[in-house]
Amino acid sequence: MGETTVRIQDDLYEAVNGEWIKNAVIPDDRPVTGGFNTLDEEVEKIMMADFKAFAEGTKTTDIPEMKYAISLYKKGIDEKRRNSEGIEPVLPLLNKIKNLKTVEDLNEVATELLVDDLPLPIKMCVDTDMADATKNSFIVLGPDIILPDTTYYADDNESGKQLLEVYKDMASKILKFSPLTEDEQKKFLEDTIAYDALIAKKVKSQLEWAEYYKNQNPMDTDEVAKFVAPFDIKKVLKDLYGDKAPSVLIVYDPKAIKEMNGYFNNENFELYTHWLYVKTLVKATACLSLELKTLGTTFRRALLGVDSDPVIEKEAYRVAETLYADPVGIYYGRTYFGEEAKKDVVDMVKRIIETYKVRMKKNSFLAEVTKEKAIKKLSTLEIKMGYPDSIKEIWSKLVFDESDSYYDAVYKVSAIKNKDQLDKLYKPVDRTEWAMPGHMVNACYNPTCNDLTFPAAILQKPFYSLSQSDSENLGGIGAIIGHEISHAFDNNGAKFDEKGNLSNWWLDEDFKAFEKLTKDMVEQFDGMEYHGGKVSGELTVSENIADNGGVGVTLEIMHNTENADFQEYFKNWARVWCMKAKEEFIQYLLANDVHSPMGLRANIPPRNFAEWYEAFGVTDKDQMYIAPEKRISIW
Numbered sequence: 001m002g003e004t005t006v007r008i009q010d011d012l013y014e015a016v017n018g019e020w021i022k023n024a025v026i027p028d029d030r031p032v033t034g035g036f037n038t039l040d041e042e043v044e045k046i047m048m049a050d051f052k053a054f055a056e057g058t059k060t061t062d063i064p065e066m067k068y069a070i071s072l073y074k075k076g077i078d079e080k081r082r083n084s085e086g087i088e089p090v091l092p093l094l095n096k097i098k099n100l101k102t103v104e105d106l107n108e109v110a111t112e113l114l115v116d117d118l119p120l121p122i123k124m125c126v127d128t129d130m131a132d133a134t135k136n137s138f139i140v141l142g143p144d145i146i147l148p149d150t151t152y153y154a155d156d157n158e159s160g161k162q163l164l165e166v167y168k169d170m171a172s173k174i175l176k177f178s179p180l181t182e183d184e185q186k187k188f189l190e191d192t193i194a195y196d197a198l199i200a201k202k203v204k205s206q207l208e209w210a211e212y213y214k215n216q217n218p219m220d221t222d223e224v225a226k227f228v229a230p231f232d233i234k235k236v237l238k239d240l241y242g243d244k245a246p247s248v249l250i251v252y253d254p255k256a257i258k259e260m261n262g263y264f265n266n267e268n269f270e271l272y273t274h275w276l277y278v279k280t281l282v283k284a285t286a287c288l289s290l291e292l293k294t295l296g297t298t299f300r301r302a303l304l305g306v307d308s309d310p311v312i313e314k315e316a317y318r319v320a321e322t323l324y325a326d327p328v329g330i331y332y333g334r335t336y337f338g339e340e341a342k343k344d345v346v347d348m349v350k351r352i353i354e355t356y357k358v359r360m361k362k363n364s365f366l367a368e369v370t371k372e373k374a375i376k377k378l379s380t381l382e383i384k385m386g387y388p389d390s391i392k393e394i395w396s397k398l399v400f401d402e403s404d405s406y407y408d409a410v411y412k413v414s415a416i417k418n419k420d421q422l423d424k425l426y427k428p429v430d431r432t433e434w435a436m437p438g439h440m441v442n443a444c445y446n447p448t449c450n451d452l453t454f455p456a457a458i459l460q461k462p463f464y465s466l467s468q469s470d471s472e473n474l475g476g477i478g479a480i481i482g483h484e485i486s487h488a489f490d491n492n493g494a495k496f497d498e499k500g501n502l503s504n505w506w507l508d509e510d511f512k513a514f515e516k517l518t519k520d521m522v523e524q525f526d527g528m529e530y531h532g533g534k535v536s537g538e539l540t541v542s543e544n545i546a547d548n549g550g551v552g553v554t555l556e557i558m559h560n561t562e563n564a565d566f567q568e569y570f571k572n573w574a575r576v577w578c579m580k581a582k583e584e585f586i587q588y589l590l591a592n593d594v595h596s597p598m599g600l601r602a603n604i605p606p607r608n609f610a611e612w613y614e615a616f617g618v619t620d621k622d623q624m625y626i627a628p629e630k631r632i633s634i635w
Ligand SMILES: [Zn+2]
Pocket: 483, 484, 487, 543, 546
């Protein structure tokens, strides 16, 4: 990296990453590069080479479940067959949809469509019950809309209007391949847009979804059935569970369910089936001929500013690694992740948890009784590091026929997975399942399990390396670990106890004090200018609390670290957030992502801590200064 004229005291992010960003080239098939994304590109390159070798038979693996992933990959790259079949594989399904003339017809096949993951008037799934995290519950919510968020449908949202035009243009071109007449194509598409607009008036916005603890709304099945009629949810439940159909459902977005009559009723049933037809066809293009596949990504490319589709080998790899996430992640972990690194990072996580406890004890706004409960939550945190030890049974069941088309194989595998998930309703929650596979460059905290997941793929430079200094590792993976732990105490996580149950373990006045700090954090980010847009402090508050906690706890460890170099710490903190992205992608993230823009994630949290001012001699003359009374440290 060369010299840059930006002073670190004015812009840490730019001073550290500016030169790299200037020279970096965003790959044609991605909207973004740098930091997490650069690592992801590298992992993908390694894994694609392995898949190529597996497919050619020059390499083998002793993980039996990998053979299905490899076989699916081979179907994906079989351009000749995919092109010769064209739209044919999806035709039987499209004809079936076209023959749905009444709501009764739909009710007859609804369970089948649910298992096949096709868009019904409501979405249904099975997942952990937030009130009792040992068991699963049946969940209902409104359908997906075409645009990323309800806010795009506002009259004055120009990008929403443009994107909808892109979708219409894409869908009309795809529909030309269908057996529909020209008039029908036009009508189906008009109805799809009209139906989508009706849904957008009822479903939750991204901002509402961000407060996920509010998803826990139990409602009697009878009551839900009345709201969603004439759609027969009781028949779906009976098909799936017979006499054991649940009497209570969890409604994630009550408005969409209570006001479902506004978008689904006997009168507009045709509107629904046309929407179902178009959405099913557009989704299917991903597995059809290359011409259809390329048409089908037009909307996504416009939304994120991506120039071109990945090569077919990359797309086929991505489909395989997503559908066979655990076997692929375990293969990656066993092949590319060392035990020494695993032990080292687990030790680091334990040290950070212990430091967190010390900070909790010193905390100034919590009563003793609340501190004790918070410390209990820290003590029971589970750590999932690298990749799972063993492969669950389900992964050996994801089979398809040798003769299947690519489309049929992909749909069969996802249907088996869907059915397996629906069948979990009366099984206890399996806490040994991993939320992220080993080859994913990411990390997470799961509030209902009170556990932390750090996939093998993120445990690399610049986040972590045995060859990096302790200060660099603490500014990288250390702060990420601290960030994930802080999610246990962000505005959402704070609502869950140490068992992962939604329950109030706070004294009223303690929670009020926490809410005041949460509000301060909303204000610290709200309205900050970024690429002509503005950051929403509310949308990003949970992630900003987590970043603040991650920096706070690791800086405390720095004080007890031999040869601690605070400059190295802050530089690596800024390095991991490095990002160069297409303008469309930046705007997309600003409107939809719960994380603040990368430049702000690098630059805002340090200003809250005295160590930042000492490390680089930052004063009130510098851009990266904020007055002591404005500095926030929550955890
Ligand atoms: Zn986070």
